[in-house]
Amino acid sequence: MDWIAIGSIADIPQRGARCVNTPQGRIGVFRTADDRVFAIEDHCPHKGGPLSQGIVHGASVTCPLHNWVFSLETGAALGADEGFVKTIPVKVEDGCVSIAPGKMLLAAE
Template identity: 55%
Template sequence: MSQFIDIGALNDIPPRGARLVRAPEGEIAVFRTATDAVFAVDEWLPGKAGPLSNGIQHGQCVTDPMYNWVFDLETGEAQGADEGSLRVWETRIENGRVLLTRDVLGELRASA
């Protein structure tokens, strides 16, 4: 079972908007849909897409602002003739707060 970290209030992300979270595992685009569902995916598809947080969100999809590729926010898969997939990060909403899987922190090690 995943552990989660609080990354802010749901109201900090406008409906059909996104926020960027910088984490040891990379930049994560966190999207809020018009129905208040929250999804988190990698900000960049290496060499092909991004920055997705600047893309146009429609339903549970986002259109990449650079190449017009469409990605499903729930699965990370490209839609239609587009190819590729994004890493998807688990999210939750509890008491109006957005929680993101602690996995984005990677394996942090204390330095000696």
């Protein structure tokens, strides 16, 4: 897998996100309250809202435009909403965060 180092975990606030522009599109990289890191497409399939500006709670993010909630683990919409965003492999080694944007995955149905 082709990993791209994008910075330190300390660069991502807890329960927040940072964005990375790639040839595959804009990716939101999220850090949970317990320091898990996830990467997903940075746009909501509903109205294109920037998920990186949403509220992170547990392992989910709420879209800032219309409150759709997505699992950071699977990319699937939660609750009554339907849809998904692609997830991107991410790893953290010695505090350095890397992503593999060429390996975007569709949410399991």
